[in-house]
Amino acid sequence: xxxxxxxxxxxxxxxxxxxxxxxxxxxxxxxxxxxxxxxxxxxxxxxxxxxxxxxxxxxxxxxxxxxxxxxxxxxxxxxxxxxxxxxxxxxxxxxxxxxxxxxxxxxxxxxxxxxxxxxxxxxxxxxxxxxxxxxxxxxxxxxxxxxxxxxxxxxxxxxxxxxxxxxxxxxxxxxxxxxxxxxxxxxxxxxxxxxxxxxxxxxxxxxxxxxxxxxxxxxxxxxxxxxxxxxxxxxxxxxxxxxxx
Amino acid sequence: xxxxxxxxxxxxxxxxxxxxxxxxxxxxxxxxxxxxxxxxxxxxxxxxxxxxxxxxxxxxxxxxxxxxxxxxxxxxxxxxxxxxxxxxxxxxxxxxxxxxxxxxxxxxxxxxxxxxxxxxxxxxxxxxxxxxxxxxxxxxxxxxxxxxxxxxxxxxxxxxxxxxxxxxxxxxxxxxxxxxxxxxxxxxxxxxxxxxxxxxxxxxxxxxxxxxxxxxxxxxxxxxxxxxxxxxxxxxxxxxxxxxxxxxxxxxxxxxxxxxxxxxxxxxxx
Numbered sequence: 001x002x003x004x005x006x007x008x009x010x011x012x013x014x015x016x017x018x019x020x021x022x023x024x025x026x027x028x029x030x031x032x033x034x035x036x037x038x039x040x041x042x043x044x045x046x047x048x049x050x051x052x053x054x055x056x057x058x059x060x061x062x063x064x065x066x067x068x069x070x071x072x073x074x075x076x077x078x079x080x081x082x083x084x085x086x087x088x089x090x091x092x093x094x095x096x097x098x099x100x101x102x103x104x105x106x107x108x109x110x111x112x113x114x115x116x117x118x119x120x121x122x123x124x125x126x127x128x129x130x131x132x133x134x135x136x137x138x139x140x141x142x143x144x145x146x147x148x149x150x151x152x153x154x155x156x157x158x159x160x161x162x163x164x165x166x167x168x169x170x171x172x173x174x175x176x177x178x179x180x181x182x183x184x185x186x187x188x189x190x191x192x193x194x195x196x197x198x199x200x201x202x203x204x205x206x207x208x209x210x211x212x213x214x215x216x217x218x219x220x221x222x223x224x225x226x227x228x229x230x231x232x233x234x235x236x237x238x239x240x241x242x243x244x245x
Numbered sequence: 246x247x248x249x250x251x252x253x254x255x256x257x258x259x260x261x262x263x264x265x266x267x268x269x270x271x272x273x274x275x276x277x278x279x280x281x282x283x284x285x286x287x288x289x290x291x292x293x294x295x296x297x298x299x300x301x302x303x304x305x306x307x308x309x310x311x312x313x314x315x316x317x318x319x320x321x322x323x324x325x326x327x328x329x330x331x332x333x334x335x336x337x338x339x340x341x342x343x344x345x346x347x348x349x350x351x352x353x354x355x356x357x358x359x360x361x362x363x364x365x366x367x368x369x370x371x372x373x374x375x376x377x378x379x380x381x382x383x384x385x386x387x388x389x390x391x392x393x394x395x396x397x398x399x400x401x402x403x404x405x406x407x408x409x410x411x412x413x414x415x416x417x418x419x420x421x422x423x424x425x426x427x428x429x430x431x432x433x434x435x436x437x438x439x440x441x442x443x444x445x446x447x448x449x450x451x452x453x454x455x456x457x458x459x460x461x462x463x464x465x466x467x468x469x470x471x472x473x474x475x476x477x478x479x480x481x482x483x484x485x486x487x488x489x490x491x492x493x494x495x496x497x498x499x500x501x502x503x504x505x506x507x508x509x510x511x512x513x514x515x
Contacts, residue, residue, distance in 0.1 A: 096348050103345040103480075107462075110482035187477070197484030201464060203477035204360045212474045212494050216487055 008182055011168035018178050019048075026162060026174040026222055031143065031233035033150045039126075041151020043233065045143035048176055049133035054143040056151040059121035073118035077106035079140055081129040101137050102127075108141055108161070108190040108200035114154040123153055134177030135163045138188050138226075141200060146230050150237070157192035158230055159199055162222030164189065164215045166205060171214045173222045185211075189219035193227045256444075256459035263447040269455055270299075275496055277395075277439075277451040280504060282403050282511035292408025292430065294511075296400040299453055300390035303328075305382055305400035307408045309430070311371060311420035312379030322369025323379040326355035328386070328397045335389040349480070354384065354397045354438070357467035357476045361436035364405060368431040371413050376420045378410060380430065391457035394465045394478075398438040399508060405430060406512040435508060436475065437501035438467040441493050443481075448489060450500055464490065466497035470505065474498070 010018055017023065027048030036042035039055035046052075062068035079102040083089045094102075105127070115123065125147065127140045138161035145158040165175035167183030175186050185205020191198050198220070207215055259269050268274065278299030287293035290306035312323050328351035332338045343351070358364070369378035382401045386393055412426035442452040442460035452460055462481030469475050474494055479485065485493070 096352060099345050099348045100352050103349055104478075107480055107482055111462075111484045192484060195484070196486055198479065198487065198490055199462075199484035201477055201479035201485070201490065203466075203474065204356055205475065206360070206469070207474045209472065209474065209494060209498060213491055216490055220487060 008178055010179060010182060011170055017167075017172065019176055023170055023172045024218065024221070026225055027176065029226060029229050031146055031229050033146050033233040033237040039147075039151070041147045041149070041153070043143040043146035043150060045139050045146075047135060047139035047142070048174075049131060050129070050136055050139045051131040052136065052140050052143050053128045053130060054140065054147040055126045056123065056144075056147045056153070057126075058123035058151070059118035059153070060124070062120065062122040068120045068122070070119055071116070073115035073121040073123060075106055075110055075113060075115060075123050075125070077102050077109065077125045077127065077144070079105055079127045079129070079137070081132060081136070085129050085132045101140075104200055104202065105137060105141050105144060108159055109144060109148065111197060111199050112145065112155045112157055112159050112192060113148060114156060117154060123148070123151075134180045135175060135188065137161075137200075138163050138190070141190050142226050142230060146233050149234055157194040158227065159190050159192055160223040160227035160230060161188065161190040161200060162219055162226050163187060164219035164222060166207060166211060166215065171211060171218050173218050185215070187215050187219055189216070189223060191220050191223035193224050252458055255455055259456060259459045260445050263444060263449070268449060270453060274447065275450045275500065277500060277504065278453065280399060280507050282399065282508060284403060284407050284511055284514060290404075291410065292404045292406075294400050294403035294407065296396055296403060298392065298396040298399065298451070300388060301386070301392060301396040302388035303384055303386050303393070303396045303400040305384040305397070305404040307404045308381045308383070309408065309410045310379055310381075311376055311413050314374065314377040319374030320367065320370055322366040322377040324359060324364045324366055324382075325379070326358055326382040326384070326401055327351050328354050328384040328393075330386045330389075330393070334386045338389075349478075350393050350397065353394055353465055353476075353478045354401060356478075357398055357436050357438045357465075358382070358401055358405070360475045361434050361467065361469045363402070363432050363434055363436050365431040365433050369410070371420050372415045375418070376413070376415060378413070380405075380408070380410075389454060391452050391454035392440050394440045395438050395451060398436070398467070399504065402435060402437070403508050403511055405432060406435070406508065434470040435505050436467050436469050437504045437508070438465050438476075439497040439500045439504070440465040441496060443483065443485060443489065448493060448496070450496060464493050466493060468498050468501040472498050
């Protein structure tokens with residue numbers, strides 16, 4: 001983000017970042033599949049200090065009816081932040097930012113879900129950000145993939161997500177809130193490791209063509225780390241004890 | 246967004262042509278449509294441009310006026326860019342609050358220009374923490390033929406390049422206009438966005454409306470005058486491979502340089 005002036009040291013002489021991580025190290029990630037009783041599928045993710053809950057409903061009847069399609073099911077995504085999730089209270093009404101994020105997450109999930117099997121129905125993904133600390137869209141996307149799998153929606157692959165970026169003239173993995181505010185670039189990436197496809201990609205910041213390539217590769221590597229944790233979350237729920245929960 | 250039989254037929258025709266290296270309107274795969282830039286189309290605005298990219302047309306007017314700074318940005322002026330789809334641009338556009346597509350359009354265009362630091366907001370301070378200059382670039386789409394991202398971005402960039410900012414001074418704590426002291430809006434670089442669509446395994450630059458409705462996914466990449474990549478947005482319901490994205494990055498730098506020349510020439514003509 002071009003950089004708001006701050007006294008924070010983003011990267012010290014030993015290559016350690018402001019929160020003690022190495023440049024290619026993601027924050028602590030904890031993913032749990034399931035957890036909500038009424039939702040058809042759900043997931044909870046803690047990604048650093050981000051805490052995000054995702055519930056999936058469907059395939060179910062479409063309301064309003066005119067949105068339904070005869071040739072395929074539809075996917076609807078709502079990304080929403082709680083008023084208490086950020087420093088200053090956020091207006092609970094959906095902001096333009098949230099509407100855009102809902103759209104990019106939906107389009108990141110669409111290549112993964114096999115909706116053609118469920119014409120005239122809708123799959124609804126509700127993402128609630130309980131606490132936000134930079135990189136919520138990636139954390140939300142990763143959790144949403146797990147929740148969709150938990151709901152038993154047929155999928156071609158799971159979408160993993162992680163951001164890369166640039167701070168203190170260095171390409172880093174998993175940009176945190178401080179690095180996003182004071183750093184030079186933020187590139188959220190959603191990636192399907194088995195199909196080798198990037199399904200979410202945004203960037204703000206300044207990158208040379210070489211940095212751009214490195215940044216994409218760094219982010220994709222982060223996605224692969226997240227992917228293993230997503231698979232583990234599902235395995236923990238479904239295979240550990242051979243029974244639900 | 247229901248896919249009709251006609252859409253399916255059109256898509257297969259577009260795909261068939263792409264297999265032979267051709268496009269439905271005869272362009273090369275990496276060729277943008279003709280860009281026509283009319284500067285100062287709205288004399289009452291502080292800067293304006295009417296841009297036609299093929300048959301997509303957008304008008305941008307820039308209004309510059311004193312404003313209160315954002316709480317944590319007292320030493321910087323304000324830059325805000327909006328985009329709107331007018332009902333006269335296409336039969337399917339209705340009045341009412343903007344939908345997700347239009348919100349995305351406005352935010353992507355704003356991000357491209359903002360992240361390039363084209364408008365030098367540090368020079369737009371009247372009195373620190375009290376009063377700053379606000380630059381509002383409002384874009385309206387008046388005719389639709391696909392790729393609104395680039396048309397809107399070019400309209401805003403062209404308008405900003407030709408904006409004149411009035412001068413204000415604080416008199417009794419009120420910003421007061423100083424007559425006859427207009428200067429060029431301080432700008433640092435020329436951001437250019439290039440939108441590319443993926444149809445099948447083909448990447449095409451500047452999709453028209455037929456290609457837009459047939460595409461699998463798209464990516465908009467903005468570059469600055471120094472050839473850096475500064476903003477990016479992927480959309481649509483499929484994905485890109487890493488190689489494809491890197492190819493798109495190269496394309497955006499190459500194509501962006503041409504568009505930048507057109508915008509520069511238009512600015513000189515004013």
